Every structure is written in structure tokens, then in C-alpha cells.
Amino acid sequence: MWKHTHISSFYQLDYQLSTISEKTTQSTSLRSLLERYVDVLWEPGSHKYNVSSFIGELDEILFGAPFSHFTDAMLDTLVAALRQRDNSNATINRKMAALSKLLRKAHKMGDVQSLPEFKRLKEKAGRIRFLEPDEETRLFAAIFEKSELYGRFCIFLIDTGARLGEGTGLRWQDIHGERVTFWLTKSGKSRSVPLTERAVAAIQACDRTRRGPFSGIVQAKFRAAWNEAKDEVGLGSEPDVVPHILRHTCASRLVQGGIDIRRVQTWLGHQTLQMTMRYAHLASGDLDICVPVLERAAPN
Incomplete structure (x- = not known):
């Protein structure tokens, strides 16, 4: 009896080991892995959408080839192709x-x-493009001609610094008077910001029958209208004039207006201060107030 049980257990263990071995040696693809783990690794929102696009592009570069080992050579192929x-x-x-x-x-x-060994590539500290007031006026006027909803959306984005996905994901219950709370954020952490008068007006003019003021906006269609409008106002040759420039413009105006970097970080929902420091050079004019302080403190 013992011998029979022992042999049975042995064959059961051997079967389990062979099954595990088959699983570990089975090839897969980037797209298959994405479908398997995307909901586990990333919360719903614009970041999850971007990640899915990134992995889809990388899988395309590799021609959807299956693999069981992801090598340094495969990584080099991706970087070179990009x-x-x-x-x-x-x-x-x-x-x-x-x-x-x-x-x-x-x-x-x-x-x-x-x-493989992932090594971060050195990034250039380039100038951040933001809209000047006259550029905003011309661009927004062209967008309003195409869609009043898109125009109101632009006003909301530039005055809150929200990302596109945060704006389209906004629900009516997230708006409390002159304040709005973003729950679907890139970092996964909610943040609340006050609204300007024109942002309040833009929201109030939206259709209350929808889940949120801008929930009916399809990002691809909005981007298409944006590109048409920027061509019409003479900004078509500038690759940095994309909808995300509205977030850059909001941050730049806050810094230029004398708001300290820490508050700007909180407003934008940046996870690290380093991300916000990209705008710090715009506050250099504020250093002028330091001179009188030093002169008063100097001995006669």
C-alpha cells in the first residue's frame, strides 16, 4: 500500500515538474504579455493607453516574433529602430x-x-515650448470654429494643467463649486485644484446629460482638429505645438507669476520635484528682489 502510494506521488510530482518546464520554455510575444498583464500593472487612464501603444509599436518592430529569452540584442534592435x-x-x-x-x-x-540590461539614455535639456498669449488667442479661436466643446476643453486644460486623459476622465461628481478633483492620474494619486472663472464657465456650458463635461471627446478626433487649427494659424511647422503644450503653458505661467516650485509641483501632480524644475528658469526674474535684501544686510 505504501509502495503504491509512493509511486503514485512520484509520477504526480514528475507530471507537475514537466508541466512547469513546458510553461517556462514556452515562447510568448510582447503583445501576448501586454494582454496578460496590462490590467495588473497599469490603472485605467491616459498612461495605460500610452503604454499599450508603446508596447504595440515595439511588438511591431519585432514582427510579433515569439521568444522565451529577451536578449540585449533584441533591446538594441528596438532602440535602433526607434x-x-x-x-x-x-x-x-x-x-x-x-x-x-x-x-x-x-x-x-x-x-x-x-x-536584458536596461540603461537609461541621456536626455537633452531642451527648451520647453509654451503658448504666448497671442498664440493662445489665435489657436483657440480656430479650434472654437471647429467645435465649441473642443474650445471649452482647451480652456479647461490650459487653466488647470490637466493631461488630456485627466480631462476626458473627469466626472460631474468630481467638480465641487470652483474646485475639481482628478482621480484618473498618471501617478495614480488624486489631486485637487481650484478653477479659474473661465474654466468654471467652460465646464458649466457643457452637456449635463453626459458622464462628465468632456467625456464625449475622442482624443484622436480632438488631436486631428487641433492639428488643422494650428496649421490655419501658422503653427503647423512646430512639432512641439501639441495638446500637451497646454499643460506646459499652465506650469510656465504659474512660475512666471511668482508661484514657488513646490506649489507648482503639487498643482501638476508631479511625482518628483525634478520634473517640475524644468520650468524653474522662467522664474529667474524674481532674483532681482534679492539684491535689496543683500544691500540692507551689508555693513556700512
């Missing part, structure tokens, strides 16, 4: 960060046997 597509180092870093997170999860779960 550079040929004129991706900046900053953009490549964002795509590689998404890839690294996905592969680390897959490796932990036994779907991938080995991982």
Missing part, C-alpha cells in the same frame, strides 16, 4: 520604461527566462 523613426532619447526612455516593467512582471511569473 531612433530611425526620429524618436528622441526622452521618448525612447519612456517606451523602454514600459517595456522593462512588463518584462520584469513576465520574468517574475515565469513567462520569460532572462532579461
Whole structure:
């Protein structure tokens, strides 16, 4: 009896080990891994949408080829291909960060046997483009002609610094008088900001029958209207004039207006102060107030 049970247990263990072995050696693809783990790794929102696009592009570069080991050579192939597509180092870093997170999860779960060494590429500290008041006036007028809803959306974005996904994900219950709370954020942490008078007016003019003031906006259609409008007002040749420039403009105006960097960080919902420091040079004029302080403190 003991012998029979022992042999049965042995064959059961052997079957389990062979099953595990088959699982660990089975090939997969980036798209398959994304479908398996995207809801586990990323919360709903614009960031999840961007990550899905990034991984889809990387899978396309690899021709959807299955693998069990993700090698340094495969990583080099991706970086080289992205550079040929004129991706900046900053953009490549964002795509590689998404890839690294996905592969680390897959490796932990036994779907991938080995991982490459991810090295962050050096990014250029380029000038951040933001809209001047006259550019805003011309661009917004052109957008309003195409859609009043899109025009109101632009006003809301530039006066709150919200990302597109945060704006379209806004619900009526998230608005309390002259204050709004964003729950679907890139960092996963909610934040609340006060509204300007024109932002309040833009929201109040929206359709109350929808889930949120801007929930009916499809980002692809909005971007298409944006590109048409910027062509019409003479900004078509500037690659940095994309909808995200409204967030940059909000941050730049806060800093130029004398708001300290820490408060701007909180307003934008940046996870680190380093991200907000990109706008710090715009406050250099405020250093003039330091001179009288030093002169008064100096000995006669």
C-alpha cells in the first residue's frame, strides 16, 4: 500500500515538474504579455493607453516574433529602430520604461527566462515650448470654429494643467463649486485644484446629460482638429505645438507669476520635484528682489 502510494506521488510530482518546464520554455510575444498583464500593472487612464501603444509599436518592430529569452540584442534592435523613426532619447526612455516593467512582471511569473540590461539614455535639456498669449488667442479661436466643446476643453486644460486623459476622465461628481478633483492620474494619486472663472464657465456650458463635461471627446478626433487649427494659424511647422503644450503653458505661467516650485509641483501632480524644475528658469526674474535684501544686510 505504501509502495503504491509512493509511486503514485512520484509520477504526480514528475507530471507537475514537466508541466512547469513546458510553461517556462514556452515562447510568448510582447503583445501576448501586454494582454496578460496590462490590467495588473497599469490603472485605467491616459498612461495605460500610452503604454499599450508603446508596447504595440515595439511588438511591431519585432514582427510579433515569439521568444522565451529577451536578449540585449533584441533591446538594441528596438532602440535602433526607434531612433530611425526620429524618436528622441526622452521618448525612447519612456517606451523602454514600459517595456522593462512588463518584462520584469513576465520574468517574475515565469513567462520569460532572462532579461536584458536596461540603461537609461541621456536626455537633452531642451527648451520647453509654451503658448504666448497671442498664440493662445489665435489657436483657440480656430479650434472654437471647429467645435465649441473642443474650445471649452482647451480652456479647461490650459487653466488647470490637466493631461488630456485627466480631462476626458473627469466626472460631474468630481467638480465641487470652483474646485475639481482628478482621480484618473498618471501617478495614480488624486489631486485637487481650484478653477479659474473661465474654466468654471467652460465646464458649466457643457452637456449635463453626459458622464462628465468632456467625456464625449475622442482624443484622436480632438488631436486631428487641433492639428488643422494650428496649421490655419501658422503653427503647423512646430512639432512641439501639441495638446500637451497646454499643460506646459499652465506650469510656465504659474512660475512666471511668482508661484514657488513646490506649489507648482503639487498643482501638476508631479511625482518628483525634478520634473517640475524644468520650468524653474522662467522664474529667474524674481532674483532681482534679492539684491535689496543683500544691500540692507551689508555693513556700512
